[in-house]
Amino acid sequence: MGEAEVDTGRRRGRSKGDLREEAILAAAERQLASVGYESITVATLMEEAGGTRGGFYFYFRTKADAVAALVERTVSALHVSLESLSVDQPGAEPVDLIRELLVRTQAIWAEHGPVMSAAVELAPTVPAIGDRWAAARDAVTQTATRIAIQAGLPDSSASDGAAAVTALLVRMGEGAFYEATKRAAPPLSEVTATCGLIWQRCLGA
Amino acid sequence: MGEAEVDTGRRRGRSKGDLREEAILAAAERQLASVGYESITVATLMEEAGGTRGGFYFYFRTKADAVAALVERTVSALHVSLESLSVDQPGAEPVDLIRELLVRTQAIWAEHGPVMSAAVELAPTVPAIGDRWAAARDAVTQTATRIAIQAGLPDSSASDGAAAVTALLVRMGEGAFYEATKRAAPPLSEVTATCGLIWQRCLGA
DNA sequence: AGTTATTCTTGACGGCGCGTCGATTTCTGT
DNA sequence: ACAGAAATCGACGCGCCGTCAAGAATAACT
Numbered sequence: 001m002g003e004a005e006v007d008t009g010r011r012r013g014r015s016k017g018d019l020r021e022e023a024i025l026a027a028a029e030r031q032l033a034s035v036g037y038e039s040i041t042v043a044t045l046m047e048e049a050g051g052t053r054g055g056f057y058f059y060f061r062t063k064a065d066a067v068a069a070l071v072e073r074t075v076s077a078l079h080v081s082l083e084s085l086s087v088d089q090p091g092a093e094p095v096d097l098i099r100e101l102l103v104r105t106q107a108i109w110a111e112h113g114p115v116m117s118a119a120v121e122l123a124p125t126v127p128a129i130g131d132r133w134a135a136a137r138d139a140v141t142q143t144a145t146r147i148a149i150q151a152g153l154p155d156s157s158a159s160d161g162a163a164a165v166t167a168l169l170v171r172m173g174e175g176a177f178y179e180a181t182k183r184a185a186p187p188l189s190e191v192t193a194t195c196g197l198i199w200q201r202c203l204g205a
Numbered sequence: 206m207g208e209a210e211v212d213t214g215r216r217r218g219r220s221k222g223d224l225r226e227e228a229i230l231a232a233a234e235r236q237l238a239s240v241g242y243e244s245i246t247v248a249t250l251m252e253e254a255g256g257t258r259g260g261f262y263f264y265f266r267t268k269a270d271a272v273a274a275l276v277e278r279t280v281s282a283l284h285v286s287l288e289s290l291s292v293d294q295p296g297a298e299p300v301d302l303i304r305e306l307l308v309r310t311q312a313i314w315a316e317h318g319p320v321m322s323a324a325v326e327l328a329p330t331v332p333a334i335g336d337r338w339a340a341a342r343d344a345v346t347q348t349a350t351r352i353a354i355q356a357g358l359p360d361s362s363a364s365d366g367a368a369a370v371t372a373l374l375v376r377m378g379e380g381a382f383y384e385a386t387k388r389a390a391p392p393l394s395e396v397t398a399t400c401g402l403i404w405q406r407c408l409g410a
Numbered sequence: 411a412g413t414t415a416t417t418c419t420t421g422a423c424g425g426c427g428c429g430t431c432g433a434t435t436t437c438t439g440t
Numbered sequence: 441a442c443a444g445a446a447a448t449c450g451a452c453g454c455g456c457c458g459t460c461a462a463g464a465a466t467a468a469c470t
Contacts, residue, residue: 016437016447021343029304038330041427055448057429116206124387125243159391159398168399171384178375182329186364193364201406221466222418246456260419262458 021059023049025070030190031112037067037122050079055062068128071119075136078108082139087146094151098199102192110188113181120178141170165202172198211354225397226264230275238319242272242327273333276324280341283313287344292351303404306349307397310378317392319388325383346375356408371406377403 027048042063043053060066079093083164109116123133136183145166149155153162173195180191232253236245247268248258265271286309291297314321328338350371352359358367378400385396 007367020447042429043427051228051447052449053428053449054430058447062429091372124326125330145298159395160402164399165403168377168381172373175376176373177378186369189362190369191373194369195367198370198373198403198407201409202403204406220417225418247458256418257420258422259459261420267458309442403443 002117012193017036019050020049021053022068024056025073028066028070029112029115029139032067032070032118037118040067062128064122064126064128067118067122068126069134070115071129072132074108074112075119075132076107077112079136079139081108082143085143087143087150092150094147094203095196095200097147098144099196101140101147102173102195102199104187105140105177106156106192109177109181117181119177120174137170137174141167145169148203153203169195171198222264225254225260226255228235229261229271230278230401231263233271234317237272237323242323245272257369267333269327269331269333272323272327273331273337275320276334277337278328279313279317280324282335283310283315284341284344287348288290290348292348292355297355298402299352299408300405302352303349303400303408304397306345306352307378307404310382311393312346313396314382314386322383322386325379342375342379343345347371349375353408358408373399374404374407 009012027045028040031044031048035044040063042056045063045066046053046056056066060069080086082101083099085097085104119129119133123130141163145162148162148166153165154160155162156164176191176195177188178186180186209227223225224309229250232250233245236249236253240249244386245268247261250268250271251258251261261271265274287306290302290309292302301389324338328335344410346368353367353371358365360364360372381396382393385393
């Protein structure tokens with residue numbers, strides 16, 4: 001069919017396989033939202049993505065791998081968003097930076113709730129996912145730690161050092177957004193507010 | 206055999222089934238520690254508990270149910286320990302109460318790390334476990350909220366109310382003990398210290 | 411003790427989802 | 441048009457699950 005081969009900006013249309021791979025990821029995201037990870041089956045995935053069960057393994061080694069790719073894609077969006085935080089600007093108020101960080105995190109959760117939730121749930125059990133999630137968390141923690149140090153928290157590795165405190169607060173945010181997303185309450189904006197408040201108290205030397 | 210039937214304090218020795226049930230739970234706890242939940246199989250469980258696969262289902266409906274029973278037993282130990290916290294005593298300093306709460310929680314994690322870890326991991330995915338864990342968390346949150354109110358946090362359901370703040374901090378502690386247990390570092394006592402510090406900052410009006 | 415009722419154990423069965431593989435079809439460049 | 445690569449298919453065997461009817465062990469009763 002399609003002999004026209006419309007000339008989009010990009011030369012060389014994506015190969016058939018690229019399309020299919022994306023269809024699989026899309027199906028995965030939809031099914032994560034509708035039935036949840038456990039109930040997803042390679043069969044249902046391929047049914048929705050077009051094709052048969054066996055074909056799946058041309059693209060991914062495992063169901064977990066496919067979801068891991070989805071997680072990767074999503075957390076990298078967060079990563080990009082946080083990169084543009086002007087952490088080291090001179091006049092930046094630490095608390096405001098954290099608030100901005102929270103707001104941008106909230107945005108990703110709002111956009112990709114099911115994927116983020118699944119990541120939180122599966123990170124402990126599924127290595128492929130746990131790895132990507134850990135990397136993402138580390139990145140956030142590092143950024144937050146820099147801010148915390150700016151705010152005056154001790155730059156030590158002791159139990160009252162910026163690193164230790166930040167690690168816990170980041171984890172808190174993770175859990176908070178997760179819970180709010182799962183139960184559809186309270187609204188994410190309230191979670192952001194509560195987190196912001198707690199950070200504020202912890203940064204105030 | 207054994208016609209002697211030693212007279213223990215308790216009349217009427219436990220029925221054979223009770224013994225077996227306990228053997229299953231014991232096997233479950235050991236295997237949680239050694240191979241982890243996913244790798245536990247009803248077969249391996251019964252092999253260690255004595256008996257054959259089919260017999261398992263006389264005691265539990267499912268592998269998840271067995272582990273849920275184990276979780277139940279463990280969190281109820283925590284519950285008992287926290288009940289004796291003199292929350293409403295007149296001269297009690299709120300921060301000290303929280304610190305004591307943290308110390309007792311730490312003790313349970315130290316004693317039953319594998320079970321607590323498994324509970325955290327499985328609560329989101331396995332309803333039978335999620336229910337018990339949620340109940341336990343609610344109990345802790347309620348206690349902590351009472352303390353937070355004593356410390357002066359607003360008794361409202363707004364995003365800066367004691368309930369909202371406490372919910373997040375409790376979750377933080379959960380995640381912190383989990384991580385420290387899993388990675389065997391930092392020592393639980395340090396986690397307790399860091400948590401205590403954060404609570405302190407949040408309770409200082 | 412002997413008989414009955416209950417508790418407990420067993421092994422076999424069918425089902426589901428997984429991951430592999432070789433055979434086959436569809437694409438792509440030349 | 442043709443060769444090689446990319447993509448698809450369907451069948452196979454595996455492991456673990458939960459059910460079940462039949463049988464053995466145990467407790468209760470007289």
